[in-house]
Amino acid sequence: MTHQKVLVIDFGGQYNQLIARRVREHKIYCEVKSYKTPIEEIRAMNPKGIIFTGGPNSVYLDDSPRMANEIFELGVPILGICYGAQFMVYGLGGKIEKANETAVAEFGRTDCTFDTKSLLFKGLKKKSVVWMSHNDHIATLPEGFRAVCHSDKCPYGAIENPQKKFYGTQFHPEVNHTEQGFDMLGNFLYKVCGCVGDWTMEEYAQTAIREIREKVGSGKALLALSGGVDSSVACKLLAKAIGSQLTCIFVDHGLMRKNEGDEVEAAFADSGVNFVRVNAGERFLSKLKGVTEPEAKRKIIGEEFIRVFEDEAKKIGTVDYLVQGTIYPDVIESGAGDAAVIKSHHNVGGLPDYVDFKEIIEPLRMLFKDEVRALGIALGLDEKLVWRQPFPGPGLAIRIIGDITPEKIAILQDADAIFREEIAKAHLDRNINQYFAVLTNMRSVGVMGDGRTYDYTLALRGVTTSDFMTADFSRIPYDVLETVSVRIVNEVKHINRIVYDITSKPPATIEWE
């Protein structure tokens, strides 16, 4: 690829992905690399700039992450953040003091004063709030450096050596709490590194299409299409690159939301690929008959999915490439150790060994979720699919408490569709990260017309979250909830009571099962 590149060197800090995202928001391509990456490899990548991340360690510890000093001899501008700044100071001969020797540790919002003659702060306000989070601090600067920001407690809030184009901040410019942080990063990238902002999804799409064509040649590729954002965008990209050499298999397990199977089919059936929709609803339902335990449902659906996919894949025979919709956060996380484990129960781990293929293609491997969406739009993917909220693999099976019947699926699909329709009408669909209806297994007494009813209770759930690991329940206005409630009770048979879930995660989870 021809675009400029910035490297984020990972020293183990908690905001590393955020730094990379901020750089990309400035329309500059960047990659996160471990501090263990050999200098030769870094030189070969020809970066326009390097950013050292923060990290939990103290530079003085024997086992704290360090790079060879040659990193400072590449002639590439460097911005060190927190630990990254301390490592730069330490590496270039300055002095860092430990927290227990002084009382200068700072945490949280801190007022700072900036020297706006520094390129890092050019055009910004002289005073604003930053986010500090450090124990150790810079005590003596290396030769050629000067202070360009200070707080009450910290004389070296930010430092620079403009000749060498080395900059360091004791605070975190990448987090939102640092008021001018986004612009500071922009100054580093544009004014110090001389980036031009050539990372756009249109450009990415063209390059990716060219590369996929070169790689696949006249070979065949296979993709499992779920209708989720990632697999849909991957499918659209591959369709443009290799058309009918791609077969995508869409297993409709009959547990999708209302009309969803048809929407996926409509988006891809005429896109030039071999589109196979397998209507396997009955097959899944018969396996799920009488099953009430959530994990058992998940297991059955996961296994059956593989069987159905395998049956279809066998008809195609050997393929050269299997396409997967892996995205960049998965790539970074799987390198980071513990983080991947938290998620694993949601994903089918590892490579499918039930399909014969030679190699894997992961065309979204370097993209963040918002970039995947932007790519989808650049490729002309139906906006409904681009903005589709996450939907669990087992589908409505884990939103029907207790056993699953065709009748219950139909009730839930209708009720859920009304909820979604009203949320969209109220223009809340982009604010609430996930919202859906749950068919509880409880019946209660109601009165309709002059008659007694004894019907299901439906629960509505809406959450706001950035990572789905923790979530808050959405404050959906009462009048919107009222409209939803009135409509569902009137339009959907067998529901006579509606409740709204007001628990956060933790202690609850987002799904009910």
Ligand code: XMP
């Ligand atoms: P929980 O319920 O664990 O959900 O708070 C967090 C996120 O994961 C989704 N989810 C699943 N996704 N297979 C999936 O593909 C599953 O079995 C599954 N369970 C939960 C859930 O919709 C939410 O976005």
